């Protein structure tokens with residue numbers, strides 16, 4: 426057993442909570458969440474016990490991709506409030522001992538950003554080279570076969586200047602040219618602008634896409650492409666993503682952060698885990714956390730989960746820090762993927778694994794995807810490709826009053842029909858609720874060195890049962906036993922001698938019970954056991 430790290434850094438020890446600001450709390454009655462709304466709900470975050478908040482983009486934006494198309498990196502969208510509101514939110518989170526992370530979107534801007542407006546104004550504009558402009562092939566074809574994540578060619582023809590520009594996402598989200606040092610300098614200045622204000626770091630959007638092949642070679646076909654996959658997956662994006670030079674950029678971003686005390690960045694990196702961990706960099710020169718998205722895609726079964734956890738643990742170099750996440754604003758909610766009952770087991774898994782957990786707003790009350798009829802789609806991915814992300818972005822369910830307490834107006838997306846039952850107020854005093862389960866798990870994780878900083882070891886992963894140990898020298902050890910099925914199951918400790926007390930359980934009546942040897946698990950049951 427390795428001794429517990431004496432001074433885990435804040436981003437290793439804390440729990441991150443993602444707020445999608447459009448959907449958290451509306452303070453004005455216009456149907457869209459805003460910063461003063463977030464401010465008014467900080468009590469909830471404190472009661473929950475989370476102590477670092479990541480807010481999805483709040484900047485001025487035409488909202489073609491709901492804020493991920495930025496037209497001014499140094500402002501606040503009027504829909505979300507003012508810079509004064511932001512400063513107050515930052516002050517208040519800090520007063521409460523919490524950290525605040527912003528979303529940084531360095532891969533692309535909005536086509537309404539003054540940089541792009543200049544760039545497209547003429548071929549000899551000084552900012553022409555800030556974006557990726559290219560001549561077409563003969564016959565007016567795009568320069569190469571690269572595809573947009575949101576469908577179709579990633580190249581858009583510009584009639585005025587007779588060239589194509591590149592966009593990984595929407596055509597209104599042109600990609601910046603990170604090979605141009607002026608772009609890098611401008612973006613580092615943006616980082617400094619927010620860091621000078623006191624922001625604690627960034628979640629960095631689309632990090633693995635930031636630099637492209639300098640020869641713009643065609644991507645090869647993907648032999649693993651199957652019907653139902655996104656159209657862009659028809660190709661293997663070896664020339665348009667995860668280029669070796671990206672690591673230099675990440676290291677430079679890290680240098681900017683390191684000029685300030687205790688700041689951090691998390692990279693959004695949708696790559697196989699073997700490549701994603703490389704973004705931690707050599708000698709800690711990369712991201713502090715490379716978002717580990719595996720739980721979005723793994724089958725909900727003991728063996729594949731345990732294999733993935735063990736594999737990830739092995740891939741991490743000394744000094745790399747793990748992290749886990751069950752959902753975000755781009756993925757179906759965990760409660761819809763694994764079901765309401767298993768979502769409780771998933772919460773126990775997330776909050777007992779080794780590494781920083783990120784909770785997506787609403788997970789703590791068991792919010793699920795809300796079916797959104799096609800004619801109400803807001804998300805451009807839904808409108809273009811039918812795969813709407815709206816169901817996972819619906820308003821937070823605070824209480825059983827009109828519109829779940831989210832707004833006095835008409836919500837920008839419809840609210841779950843189950844809100845009179847599934848809401849914060851209803852759950853806060855109910856020990857059997859999802860919210861109470863989260864609170865107990867979070868409290869114990871924060872208190873116990875084995876849980877926030879100790880070692881991880883798989884003990885059993887067969888049939889429905891996943892069991893693992895969390896240990897730290899000189900501190901209490903914990904055994905986590907999760908029944909990933911609806912049927913009863915048995916945990917047999919094998920060589921290990923099992924003696925302890927249930928500290929947290931998905932069925933609260935089990936808490937405080939002494940256990941020894943064989944454990945009978947109810948369906949969908951999770952137990953966190955303090956070992957004697």
Ligand code: NOJ
Pocket residue numbers: 490493494530594630631693754755
């Ligand atoms: C990833 C973000 O999470 C997603 O919401 C967005 O559409 C794309 N990047 C483009 O910025």
